[in-house]
Amino acid sequence: MSTATLDAPVVAPRSRERAVPEPIPFTRILGVELRKMFDTRSGFWLMASIVIASVIATTLTILLGDRDELSFDSFAASVGSPMSIVLPIIGVLAVTSEWSQRTALTSFTLVPSRSRVIGAKLVNALVIGAVSMLIALGVGALGNLVSSAITGNDAVWDIPAWTFAQIVLANELGMLIGFALGLLFRNSPAAIVGYFVVNLVLPGLSGALASSQEWWRDNAGWFDVNQTRFLLFDSKLTNEEWVQLGVTSGIWILLPLAIGLWLVMRSEVK
């Protein structure tokens, strides 16, 4: 291909036989996006903080807790609380760092299909969420063993598999809220503050409203994502509560996710 219709005199370009490149497979985008979550100091330490926070929480539980009363549930609760903060932040930053560091310029030029890039980030975030919870609960389990070795009591494993699964689910949902807010705001501080408003401020408001308003007290479960999500940590949900979880997840996760994705697809990347 060296011919072209030209109005300007042109040096005949040396023709080069070129193979048409293969399309970029999704698995490759997944791998690249995963690497991007670890390859900076901030990214690395954010990931490392999962392990570090689990170890600190477990150690504190052994040192400060009433050792004769400690069970796996105590450890799960203590490693769970840092996870409920770290994981949503990972969800937020997975998206917003592309904008705050302006790497979106390169990312979306190398892969013009923005939904594939965002999709890869979403899958990675969810996998990291699940693996993190396994690591955190693993560290907690280790703590439980250490504690029983110190006291000489038998270790108490009082978390059945379904609770375990529910805890992972609850944290994944938290992470999704963070991810959705990241897409909506495309700005790290705004999205992180947004997450804390949703996670810490709204439950208080909802509680206050429920104490003065009977209708809200009876029906908040259909609107307040936290009410049912927090139940996942320690109770068996009724069928109605599962439906409420689905409905509130639709409102608080799917809707912002869809709007955020729509905005990202349309927005100008500068």
Place this chain on the structure above:
Amino acid sequence: MITIESLTKRYGAFTAVDHVSFTAQPGRVTGFLGPNGAGKSTTMRVMVGLTEPTSGHVHLLGRPFAALPNPGREVGVLLDASAQHAGRTGREILTIAARTMGLPKARVEQMLDRVSLTEEESGRRVRNYSLGMRQRLGIATALLGDPEVLILDEPANGLDPAGIRWMRDLLREFADQGGTVLLSSHLLHEIEVIADDIVVIGNGRIVAGGTKQELLASTGTLARAGDPAVLAQALEAAGLVTSVADGAVFTDADLATVGRTAFAAGIPLTELRTADGAGLEEMFLELTAESQRDHLEGAAA
């Protein structure tokens, strides 16, 4: 090959890019010249799908950018050398791009070598890079996939004169091998040094385009007469485009044409010579100044 057809981008009432059409040919380095805010970067962002145009379209190698299966392998892009994660090393940034394109690791080393970033520099985090080093890294990223087309926005920014010379040689070699290069600049001397073809943009509209020789030649002829307005009128009547400055009349036409036209009109010339030394700069200032005047005058010309 880059083909841009009637590209328009409006932001509300503001038209950043106004029916821009031009072609960047293979084997040539095309300079995209315009003052800051003229619409160069917006045009380039539209080319690579980062900005949605209001109307018109861009084709790279015959296809819209989004239709390229693995864009990095066909079109190398450098829009902003500073738009990199400050915490990544230069080598890591190239590695990520190479992986996305599906290239072997050795390619990263080759490119670092190509843009003269040393082993030590490539291991440094980008926040510690000078602008010149960032530009080199950006060029390396653009060249990584061995593309056929290069789109570079202000690539010479931050380069020292030796760096600009290096870039010129590199782009020359790329074009000589059949590649298409489009690079923008708001600095004339960069474009004058590097480009074969020049497209000048002002206020979102293309105000001139052609080979460098054509554009340089078109600064043309300087003529003086007792009354410059009368001379200008006579030349206009003969179909020549004129402009009057400092009592002198400038036209695109050659000396003989201007002399003959003046003679035929019975106007004694007091001076007739080529507008030498005018260079691209005068043309650039002239053209961009013109684009800042109202549209009627531009349409009449």
